Amino acid sequence: MKLVIQGKNIEITDAIREYVNQKIEKAVSHFQTLTTEVDIHLSVARNPRINPKQTAEVTIYANGSVIRAEESTESLYASIDLVADKIARQLRKFKEKRHDNKIQSSPKTIAVVDEHPVAADLIGDRTPELPAEVVRTKYFAMPPMTVQDALEQLQVIDHDFYMFRNAETGEINVLYERKTHGGYGVIQPRNGNGNSKNSKTAESAAH
Numbered sequence: 001m002k003l004v005i006q007g008k009n010i011e012i013t014d015a016i017r018e019y020v021n022q023k024i025e026k027a028v029s030h031f032q033t034l035t036t037e038v039d040i041h042l043s044v045a046r047n048p049r050i051n052p053k054q055t056a057e058v059t060i061y062a063n064g065s066v067i068r069a070e071e072s073t074e075s076l077y078a079s080i081d082l083v084a085d086k087i088a089r090q091l092r093k094f095k096e097k098r099h100d101n102k103i104q105s106s107p108k109t110i111a112v113v114d115e116h117p118v119a120a121d122l123i124g125d126r127t128p129e130l131p132a133e134v135v136r137t138k139y140f141a142m143p144p145m146t147v148q149d150a151l152e153q154l155q156v157i158d159h160d161f162y163m164f165r166n167a168e169t170g171e172i173n174v175l176y177e178r179k180t181h182g183g184y185g186v187i188q189p190r191n192g193n194g195n196s197k198n199s200k201t202a203e204s205a206a207h
Helices: 014-031 076-098 147-154
Strands: 002-008 037-044 054-062 065-073 161-166 172-177 184-187
Touching (some): 014 037, 014 076, 037 076, 054 076, 147 161, 147 172, 147 184
Antiparallel strands (some): 037 054, 054 065, 161 172, 172 184
């Protein structure tokens, strides 16, 4: 198992590295047959007086899947403790799902997103503005998968959305958690005539 530790605005000392190794290796020790690589990203704010949070983020690559957890506290060691516990729970959930072809036994519903005409000029005479600084860039492999597979991934990455390549259309889709009405939705690109290639524009699972 490959373990990589990176830091932002913080020096990764031998003491920190040893503590991370101890906590994370213990958290994933029962799942080493699933785990191929573990990335740990530690960061602190540039101005601790304004933002005292110290963050520990763990990303695990397990047999083509990505499992992620993040915790922030005012103590880096406390953040490492919390994220180690969370990633262990995420791995346990992932392992359980591998033994079950169905995500849950609860019934699934389809939510259709109303399509509204898109204005030809969305920004008027304003000049598009890009962020002054790209804070972080991530690269992920995107093997084709079904919406059901993407939903399984979303439930173990500690995010409220998941980007994936739809196996049916070959297009990049975004699966997201619907905060107001519950369940999940799928964002799909339009083709040239303004209609989506797939008539099913959103899929959600009721819980």
